[in-house]
Amino acid sequence: MLTCFIIIFVILFCGFYFAKTSKEMPKNWYELKTELRYQYIGLVGLIHDFTYRSRDRVALYKQPGRVAVITGGNRGIGLRIVEKLLACDITVIMGVREPASAEAAVTSVVDLTSSGGELICEPLDIGDLTSVKKFAEKVKARYNKVDLLINNAGIMFAPFKLTADGFESHIATNYLGHFLLTHLLLPELKAAGEAGKNARIVNISSCVNLIGRINYNDINGLKHYYPGTAYSQSKLAQILATRHLQTRLDAQSAHVQVNAVHPGIVDTDLFEHSATTYVPFVKKLLFKNPEQGSRTVVLAAIDPKLEGKGGTYLSNGGLGQMHSDAKDPAKCEKLFKFSCELLKIEDFGNGKI
Numbered sequence: 001m002l003t004c005f006i007i008i009f010v011i012l013f014c015g016f017y018f019a020k021t022s023k024e025m026p027k028n029w030y031e032l033k034t035e036l037r038y039q040y041i042g043l044v045g046l047i048h049d050f051t052y053r054s055r056d057r058v059a060l061y062k063q064p065g066r067v068a069v070i071t072g073g074n075r076g077i078g079l080r081i082v083e084k085l086l087a088c089d090i091t092v093i094m095g096v097r098e099p100a101s102a103e104a105a106v107t108s109v110v111d112l113t114s115s116g117g118e119l120i121c122e123p124l125d126i127g128d129l130t131s132v133k134k135f136a137e138k139v140k141a142r143y144n145k146v147d148l149l150i151n152n153a154g155i156m157f158a159p160f161k162l163t164a165d166g167f168e169s170h171i172a173t174n175y176l177g178h179f180l181l182t183h184l185l186l187p188e189l190k191a192a193g194e195a196g197k198n199a200r201i202v203n204i205s206s207c208v209n210l211i212g213r214i215n216y217n218d219i220n221g222l223k224h225y226y227p228g229t230a231y232s233q234s235k236l237a238q239i240l241a242t243r244h245l246q247t248r249l250d251a252q253s254a255h256v257q258v259n260a261v262h263p264g265i266v267d268t269d270l271f272e273h274s275a276t277t278y279v280p281f282v283k284k285l286l287f288k289n290p291e292q293g294s295r296t297v298v299l300a301a302i303d304p305k306l307e308g309k310g311g312t313y314l315s316n317g318g319l320g321q322m323h324s325d326a327k328d329p330a331k332c333e334k335l336f337k338f339s340c341e342l343l344k345i346e347d348f349g350n351g352k353i
């Protein structure tokens with residue numbers, strides 16, 4: 001009996017230890033609670049990925065002449081998104097920190113001569129508002145229409161850091177930079193969209209939106225910073241903004257739709273700060289690979305069956321479960337207005353700062 005108890009305890013402890021968001025042990029009740037909530041959501045996510053694996057498909061088709069902008073894309077899920085877009089003959093503009101190595105990464109998996117689309121790599125640090133503005137200007141100078149905007153770049157469970165603009169790095173990188181980029185490129189997206197063929201924005205969020213909370217009193221987590229809390233806050237923010245933006249676009253009768261996506265639990269470098277790095281074989285076994293992680297994102301970007309169906313949160317090729325706050329239009333609007341205030345945007349979507 002005692003042996004049985006000890007074995008169960010050791011298994012549960014190892015499960016907890018190696019699934020932690022951090023390599024350190026939780027230091028107080030709040031951190032332990034956050035870890036346990038993450039592990040519950042992670043387990044539910046893995047079961048969802050397994051259960052709906054046959055639904056998680058995207059049909060690629062040729063779309064020459066279309067232009068997509070993606071943040072990141074040099075590795076992980078983004079690289080596989082770029083591969084699929086180029087297979088559709090879509091021209092892809094990548095906003096990346098190191099354009100030369102990003103181009104090399106893409107050409108290592110894609111034969112560019114076989115694509116009718118062009119690959120353009122421009123410098124972008126999405127966590128730096130000045131860099132976002134410069135990137136948007138370059139895109140605007142080259143194209144007056146953008147068909148797809150895929151807000152992919154992200155960081156997870158990083159130690160506390162403020163960006164040059166004074167924002168905590170998760171909220172800056174995962175959310176605010178993309179919010180600003182969307183505002184700046186919206187005129188080009190509207191110009192590309194037409195009746196029956198909306199331009200599309202895809203915000204890559206996460207299932208951990210379910211345990212997120214927007215801390216309006218301390219958005220940067222200065223009073224108590226925990227990386228898992230900062231990540232889930234940024235991922236919830238993406239969904240709230242997605243929902244309110246679609247409401248605004250509908251009111252303007254704009255031919256643009258915006259969706260949020262959970263790509264699945266995917267084996268990428270995103271987990272670099274997590275204790276899961278100690279057990280890479282477990283990740284290989286249980287997680288999706290980056291190609292599988294790219295499918296629902298590309299589905300949201302190009303699937304004709306999703307035409308006119310904006311404002312949703314997708315996971316494994318279907319609707320996903322989102323935070324109750326995301327179902328409350330007033331809460332979505334509150335975050336949207338708060339974001340405009342933080343970024344000093346007076347008229348969202350006019351493309352100007």
Ligand SMILES: NC(=O)c1ccc[n+]([C@@H]2O[C@H](COP(=O)([O-])OP(=O)(O)OC[C@H]3O[C@@H](n4cnc5c(N)ncnc54)[C@H](OP(=O)(O)O)[C@@H]3O)[C@@H](O)[C@H]2O)c1
Nearest residue numbers: 072073076077097125126127153154206265266268269270
């Ligand atoms: N993997 C998962 O299980 C999972 C689950 C849910 C949601 N997601 C979301 O999926 C998206 C892609 O994640 P991933 O798993 O592919 O992660 P990844 O392999 O770590 O790739 C992250 C990408 O974001 C870029 N990036 C990070 N900070 C940036 C910055 N300041 N400026 C420009 N680019 C920056 C990286 O570029 P550098 O090479 O320059 O760093 C890289 O291209 C993220 O938004 C993530 O939150 C992932």
